[in-house]
Amino acid sequence: MKHLISAADLTRDEALLILDTAEELAAVSERSIKKLPTLRGRTVVNLFFEDSTRTRISFEAAAKRLSADVINFSVKGSSVSKGESLKDTALTLEAMGADAVVIRHSASGAPHRLAGWVRGSVVNAGDGTHEHPTQALLDAFSMRRRMGRLEGLKVAVVGDVLHSRVARSNVLLLHALGAEVTLVAPPTLLPVAVENWPCQVSYDLDAVLPKSDVVMMLRVQLERMNAAYFPSAREYSRRYGLDRDRFRKLHEDAIVMHPGPMNRGMEISAEVADSPRSTIVEQVANGVTVRMAVLYLLLGGAIGRDIK
Amino acid sequence: MIIRNARILGGEPVDLRVENGLIAEIGPGLGGQTVFDADGLVALPGLVDLHTHLREPGREDAETVETGTQAAARGGYTAVHAMANTSPVADTAGVVEQVWRLGQEYGHCDVQPVGAVTSGLDGRQLAELGAMADSAARVRVFSDDGRCVSDAVLMRRALEYVKAFDGVIAQHAQEPRLTEGAQLNEGEVSGRLGLAGWPAVAEEAIIARDCLLAAHVGSRLHVCHVSTAGSVEIIRWAKSKGWDVTAEVTPHHLLLTDTCAERSPVGPYNPIYKVNPPLRTAEDVRALREALADGTIDCVATDHAPHPVEDKEAEWAAAAMGMIGLETALSVVQEAMVETGLLDWAGVADRMSGRPARIGRLAGHGQPLEVGSVANITLYDPAVRAEVDPGSFASKSRNTPYEGMTLPGRVVATFLRGRPTVLEGKLQ
Numbered sequence: 001m002k003h004l005i006s007a008a009d010l011t012r013d014e015a016l017l018i019l020d021t022a023e024e025l026a027a028v029s030e031r032s033i034k035k036l037p038t039l040r041g042r043t044v045v046n047l048f049f050e051d052s053t054r055t056r057i058s059f060e061a062a063a064k065r066l067s068a069d070v071i072n073f074s075v076k077g078s079s080v081s082k083g084e085s086l087k088d089t090a091l092t093l094e095a096m097g098a099d100a101v102v103i104r105h106s107a108s109g110a111p112h113r114l115a116g117w118v119r120g121s122v123v124n125a126g127d128g129t130h131e132h133p134t135q136a137l138l139d140a141f142s143m144r145r146r147m148g149r150l151e152g153l154k155v156a157v158v159g160d161v162l163h164s165r166v167a168r169s170n171v172l173l174l175h176a177l178g179a180e181v182t183l184v185a186p187p188t189l190l191p192v193a194v195e196n197w198p199c200q201v202s203y204d205l206d207a208v209l210p211k212s213d214v215v216m217m218l219r220v221q222l223e224r225m226n227a228a229y230f231p232s233a234r235e236y237s238r239r240y241g242l243d244r245d246r247f248r249k250l251h252e253d254a255i256v257m258h259p260g261p262m263n264r265g266m267e268i269s270a271e272v273a274d275s276p277r278s279t280i281v282e283q284v285a286n287g288v289t290v291r292m293a294v295l296y297l298l299l300g301g302a303i304g305r306d307i308k
Numbered sequence: 309m310i311i312r313n314a315r316i317l318g319g320e321p322v323d324l325r326v327e328n329g330l331i332a333e334i335g336p337g338l339g340g341q342t343v344f345d346a347d348g349l350v351a352l353p354g355l356v357d358l359h360t361h362l363r364e365p366g367r368e369d370a371e372t373v374e375t376g377t378q379a380a381a382r383g384g385y386t387a388v389h390a391m392a393n394t395s396p397v398a399d400t401a402g403v404v405e406q407v408w409r410l411g412q413e414y415g416h417c418d419v420q421p422v423g424a425v426t427s428g429l430d431g432r433q434l435a436e437l438g439a440m441a442d443s444a445a446r447v448r449v450f451s452d453d454g455r456c457v458s459d460a461v462l463m464r465r466a467l468e469y470v471k472a473f474d475g476v477i478a479q480h481a482q483e484p485r486l487t488e489g490a491q492l493n494e495g496e497v498s499g500r501l502g503l504a505g506w507p508a509v510a511e512e513a514i515i516a517r518d519c520l521l522a523a524h525v526g527s528r529l530h531v532c533h534v535s536t537a538g539s540v541e542i543i544r545w546a547k548s549k550g551w552d553v554t555a556e557v558t559p560h561h562l563l564l565t566d567t568c569a570e571r572s573p574v575g576p577y578n579p580i581y582k583v584n585p586p587l588r589t590a591e592d593v594r595a596l597r598e599a600l601a602d603g604t605i606d607c608v609a610t611d612h613a614p615h616p617v618e619d620k621e622a623e624w625a626a627a628a629m630g631m632i633g634l635e636t637a638l639s640v641v642q643e644a645m646v647e648t649g650l651l652d653w654a655g656v657a658d659r660m661s662g663r664p665a666r667i668g669r670l671a672g673h674g675q676p677l678e679v680g681s682v683a684n685i686t687l688y689d690p691a692v693r694a695e696v697d698p699g700s701f702a703s704k705s706r707n708t709p710y711e712g713m714t715l716p717g718r719v720v721a722t723f724l725r726g727r728p729t730v731l732e733g734k735l736q
Contacts, residue, residue: 087621107623108491108502109577116575128625130502168502191499192507 003122004294005111007133007172015176019141022286022293028065029289039068042299045098046072047089047114048125049105054260055125058284059102059134062291068299071096086110090117099299103127121298129163135259136169138290140177142279143214145286146255151178156208158184158240159218159267160229162191166259167218171199184208186240188229205240209249216257217242217267233266243269255279309726310340314351314687316677318653324351326683329725334679344731346687349720350653353661354386354417354684356673358449358478358556359532359609360634362388362419364410365403366395371614371704373407376634377416378702379612381729383634384686384719386417387665387673388612392424393454399424399435401443408445416729417722420670423447425466425477429455434466441473448669451478453532454584456514458484463518467527474669476528476554479518481539482585486510491625493566493586501570501577503624506586508536515539519546519553530667531555533611535585537595544604554667556609557596559633559640564709565590569624573712579620579627580709583613600659601650607664610637614705632703639715642690647716672725683726690717702735 001014010018028036044063046056056072063070075089084092086105093101100121103111108128115122126132144150155174161167161183174181181199183190194201202208209215220236230236237243242256247269250256256268256278264270273280313321316334325333325340362376371379373390380388390407392398398407404421411419423440427433429452440447450470457463457479466477487510492498494505515531519542522529531543534555546553566588568581581587599605613630620627633640641660645651651659657676665674675681696710722730729736 085618085621086623086626105623107625110623112575112577113623128502129504165502168500192494192505193496193499196496197499 003115004133005124006131007136007169012176018137018293022141022290025292026289034065037067039066039299042068042099044068044070044100045093047101047103049075052104058287059291061288063295065292087117090114094118126165130165131169132165133169134291134294135166136173138287140173141290142283142286153179153213154211155179155214156182156184156212157216160189160220161185162189164218171197182208186230213254220267237266241267242272244271247272309342310338311344311346314346314349316351317657318350326726329683331679331681331683349687349689351677352657352686353677354686355384355660356664357385357388357610358664358668360388360390360612362390363614369616373410374414375704377414378735379634381416381722382702384638384722386684386724387670389420389422389449389668391453392422397424397428399427401439404440404445404447405443421445421447422449422451425450425452425457448475449478450475453480456480456482464521467522468525471527476530478530478532480532481511481514483510483513492569493588497566497570508538511536512538516542523551528552533558533585535561535588537592540595540599554606556607557600557605558611559637561596562644563640577624579624582627582629583631584629597650607659608641610634614703615707620707631707631709632705635701636710639717642717643715683723685723687721689720692718
């Protein structure tokens with residue numbers, strides 16, 4: 001595995017290897033000294049064309065716990081506007097000797113293009129409306145920890161699937177790992193030909209909830225309302241929001257997830273977000289662990305050798 | 309000059325005597341001083357492109373009239389229609405005459421300027437269509453290509469107005485609201501890749517409306533770069549009504565599909581495949597080929613759209629739309645239409661020379677290869693197969709989707725009014 005650009009790049013075994021490695025690394029995070037020497041002398045560049053402090057910090061913490069040198073490279077504004085092109089940025093990083101480039105970009109496919117211009121490993125930290133594979137890995141990791149398994153797990157992914165990189169990566173990864181995904185959204189927020197994806201599709205959240213082990217709520221951006229994807233925030237919330245009443249329809253072991261940042265009161269009510277069955281805070285912690293595992297495996301760490 | 313042993317439209321070898329820019333004699337064993345040996349070559353009437361972007365004036369970094377017409381000659385073309393979306397826009401008699409004169413000066417092929425429908429392509433006010441028609445450039449085809457004349461009233465008026473000088477409106481059919489930010493044919497591939505969808509209905513809705521408008525006012529409509537099976541159905545229906553509607557298809561829409569954006573030799577998301585209208589599905593390709601074969605689609609037009617390297621070496625959404633096509637068009641048509649048995653060489657001549665010349669009302673082009681015709685002749689070797697090498701192109705740009713692909717055929721010689729513009733594949 002050279003790059004991690006799409007969840008589709010991962011075989012079932014590779015995905016499980018990442019999750020198992022993350023389990024081992026999680027133990028390190030519980031030590032008083034949280035640092036491993038594994039990536040000493042290696043350089044990881046966080047190349048962020050979109051503001052995402054959460055994801056950047058998560059990757060930064062992951063790289064630093066493995067003793068890598070971290071360079072944060074933020075490019076304000078989109079590269080579509082005038083300025084340095086993605087290619088020139090790539091050549092600059094190449095000249096600086098980046099061993100891995102973690103890229104977040106507003107354009108779908110930007111990590112694929114980058115991978116053609118640099119020698120180091122490319123990790124997709126979210127590209128446009130395409131994918132966010134480390135988010136899917138940390139979601140799977142969080143599910144496995146809470147539920148004890150992934151095989152046969154029934155996962156509902158609810159919200160703006162059309163524009164969601166989280167949804168795309170989760171469908172691919174969870175399918176590979178044997179979970180059964182149901183996408184739930186108003187028809188306007190589902191991609192054309194979604195019926196060919198390896199998952200179920202429903203417009204009716206109330207019908208799906210009682211059958212779900214995991215409910216993953218996606219962030220809904222208010223600007224979608226202005227583009228007529230749905231009539232109003234209130235109507236969206238009424239039909240697709242996870243409030244207290246809907247929460248009661250879940251069976252008692254079911255968990256609630258959200259990739260963050262949340263719109264409390266829109267797709268998820270505060271009560272649900274803060275309930276013990278919500279994994280939202282754990283997801284953040286698990287994010288660091290899973291990203292450590294990804295960097296560790298991509299940059300050639302051998303499992304078991306220096307963890308123990 | 310004698311062209312020896314040419315197979316006219318793929319027929320039995322004969323000799324052609326070319327004199328004073330005309331075909332003077334056709335027959336076996338003609339004698340003469342200068343002889344071009346065309347053994348094994350198919351002779352076609354010089355190709356005519358209804359849709360070429362020469363980029364001059366304004367984007368001489370991408371292409372010029374000189375390099376664009378050199379590319380045309382190498383591709384077997386003797387006439388190209390130069391699209392109006394230059395800078396300044398070809399919306400006045402002055403600009404169209406300038407482009408026309410440049411074509412005359414370089415002499416690689418005839419350049420027939422297309423006039424803009426609206427001033428500055430702004431979609432608000434008609435350009436001075438009559439002045440362009442009356443100019444030395446004798447403009448007959450008008451198009452805002454690159455943009456759609458989406459205002460129904462303006463489209464109606466344009467269709468009506470050009471009747472006075474037998475003009476035609478060549479519509480770039482793209483409903484603007486349905487395609488805001490659109491990147492790739494809306495379907496399975498765009499959904500997976502997370503690229504904003506470009507729905508077929510955005511093209512089809514405009515074509516349906518325009519056919520009805522053309523019928524209502526009794527005008528001529530030409531539909532640019534038809535790309536969907538649904539568009540074919542609508543055009544077939546309009547023609548069945550006897551309405552004066554014609555249509556073109558590009559070589560790339562006859563060969564490539566939207567899956568190129570996902571899987572290709574140059575990797576996923578490579579914007580070399582980004583084009584307007586977008587590459588569609590295999591089903592659309594099949595419908596377009598059938599429509600070209602049965603005449604529903606009248607002609608092949610390249611939509612040759614040169615872009616400098618930096619405009620394509622970018623992330624998909626930031627890259628420019630378009631691909632070059634003049635130097636590969638005939639090979640792609642052979643691959644998609646001839647090798648598949650859908651068209652013979654007479655059909656190719658009709659779709660790439662005869663009909664486009666008639667739609668453009670272009671005198672002296674698209675004539676059959678017979679005694680008395682203007683000697684615009686393309687000699688083509690259909691037997692070779694070679695890898696496409698953009699390094700050999702005359703075009704200033706390299707944005708071809710066929711790099712490294714093996715395609716059949718080679719243009720060996722092109723004659724413009726009896727004068728060779730290309731011999732043995734080399735510009736004269």
